[in-house]
Amino acid sequence: MRRIGVALGVAFLVVFCLAPFLWTVLTSVKPGPEVFAMPPTYLPRALSAENYTGVLEQRPFARYLLNSLIVAAASTALALTAGALAAYGIARLRMRAAGTIEKGIFLFALFPPAILLAPLRGAVLTVGLMNSYVALILVHAALNVPFAVWMLAAFFRQMPKELEDAARVDGFSRLQILSRIVLPVSAPALAATAILVFIFSWNEFVIALAFMTRDEMRTLPVGISLLSGATAYEIPWGQICAAVVMTTLPVTAAVLAFQRWIISGLTAGAVKG
Amino acid sequence: MSGVTLDVPDGEILTVLGPSGCGKSTLLRLVAGLDRPDSGEITIGGEDVTGREPKDRDVAMVFQSYALYPHMKIFENIAVALRLRRLPREEVGCRVAKAAEMLGISGLLGRYPRQLSGGERQRAALARAIVRDPKAFLLDEPLSNLDALQRERTRAELKTLFKEIRATVLYVTHDQIEAMTLSDQMAVMRSGQIEQVGKPEEIYARPTTFFVAGFVGSPQMNLLPGDLFPGGAHTVGIRPEDILLAPEGPMEMGVVLRESLGSQVLLSLRGGGLELKALVPAGRPAAENERVRLDPARAHFFSADGRRIDSPSISSSAVTRKGRDGH
């Protein structure tokens, strides 16, 4: 009885979570006319790569991809460095103000990016950094610092302090303790955090939409959301689905590949609150 | 913690025994240099090391959780301190091999800590300390994560090992059996103060404070009101094995509970407004009542502030009473 319940629950969960994505994949591999067949065919009658070649040849997809990679990689590096250092300081060093600092950092997680658009755009206009990687990288990094601190502080707290004591007695210097003990031991947590921060930046939409007004500077989500045909009746849904799949597949693969680290990292942070 | 003076003689094992939170771990961390004292000085091998970093004190430490580096193989774990001191490669290999052999973990050097059992990890942590050949070993409850059987075996091995290499050891524990069996010298600590230092037998035989009397010894010493004997002591302590059960005993007490400890039986007795525990040989037949004699020559007397009283007047007057009891 219980097992049937669990099985039904699992089946519903899997279908619910995957159905929209699967439908997109199925559409993307259909040849042009079949995409618009009525009633829709649930399994493609024929397979075709034309949507993929089409979006790569006719649209600046590669350029969007490059922009997204640059912004996500740089902002992840920055957010991870700042977040790891801060989390280590908060978790390890008995700073009297550690609790206050932690709360102060989390305060920044209370504002959705869309609400912060006015001040952020104002600042970027002031310093003249519209359509520049730098502005988007800095904003993405700053927006992700609270999350990185949240995840890594939970990890550093449960990493035994005795490990660093032992290293001090063994003769490691402060810097060596960080580079040869703390960093290697926390590699899984750092990797999980890095993957998630990268995904957040990769996915971010509203800031990228407002900051990048020139087409060649657009990131993938913005570029794809603006894909359209000459008229409302010519929207290239096959190509759009192909673009969606190419954008989401790396994320899906990363989540599946690193699921153990990601889930244990997220749950450690969530229990600590 | 304040006013703590402790001296570990060369080549001896000094254990610090105390309840949790008494400051014994802090003491160890101060000696290691992991924490800094507000005042006072620490010397190791005649050198003042008070202001030095842990790595410059020539001490090795074994931690309660072992603190093996999870990302290094056992060989690296043991070798790393020597490498950091830039010892030649061959010497490092040679010393690691020797330390591993002494602890019987030669076959495990290529494994990671997570692939080892609790007992093996403990040995690896010990090897990491021994390989350094330091001026002093600092051990923080190194056996508390082992099961009872392993603990007993390792305890004996530790003593043999440390004697063999003539190590100077400061050993912190809350387990009095460990302290009693391992120590050349033993210090009993309580809320940041040293209560008594001495050979284990000495501390057992002549606890100098009320706290030590109650803390050292298992089953615990009976602690009774001082007016049981003349002389004005505040408290009287008698160990359970020093309670005499004899037909001519002046006090009749009821047996509330019999607990078998194997070769001995622990009796809980109640009567005459007193509660006592007495340790008797297992062969003694069970009875509902026992006659009890308290021998002042085997008793320990403490004043109201918890100090031991050893004035002859007390013992002589007590002897008088003992004589009277005899009649």
Place this chain on the structure above:
Amino acid sequence: MSYGYVALAAVLLICVIALPLAVALVGGATHYGEVFSDRELGKVAFNTAAFAFASVSLEMCLGLLFAIVLHQTFLLRGIVRAIALIPWALPTAVMAMSWKWIFNDSYGVANDLAIRLSLVGHGIAWLGRPGAAFAAIVLADVWKTTPFVTIILLAGLQSIPRDLYDAMSIDGAGPLQRFRLVTLPLLRPSIALALTFRLIQAIGIFDLVRVMTGGGPADSTKTVALYIYDVLISYGMPEYGAALTGVVALATFLVAATFGALARGRARA
């Protein structure tokens, strides 16, 4: 000395977010009066509140159900847990295009399924009718963010000691009573955490609406964030946008703090 560890994070947060926020709040100072007489703001605030209420309450229920399912032991649990995370990890704006395709009035699979299941007699213009567009956006958001609630509640479930359930069983409690007497009270902190963050994100919803309906039809799905975007970029009124930001940020903070405290507070009572 040790404050050095926090320095980089502090510089980033202060220079990139706090400082511009402060400048904007001061710059918008003369416009706060207008905010309270802005009738369009009233309308979009109502839309946002309705959306937040509908989607967050559905997500909390479904998230709890998913968390309980994922907490059981079954074959391939690791993979299923990863699958449950996928919607949350996919780019919202990109998946919004998929949803737009699914809800397409002529070729969408949503209409085909609805007709096959005899829910409707003929195809609906999902994104072209006020009520239907609202429902479509709520569904897309529930799909997208239920995983976030799931993972936080799963973490909470995992932190409840098994012994408590065993003790309750021995005391004679059935599955439902164990859920009511052990799971729910001990899950309260996690529920509070998930609820707080979900409310904040729901109030700030932008991506899905912008891509799926653009706020239409007839502004029926326009939310506060879309309105701020319009004020800033389409209407070109940065100072009024800054004033809006101040009021909305404060309101978001108050709503999140109130609901968070409510959920947490009852745990202690």
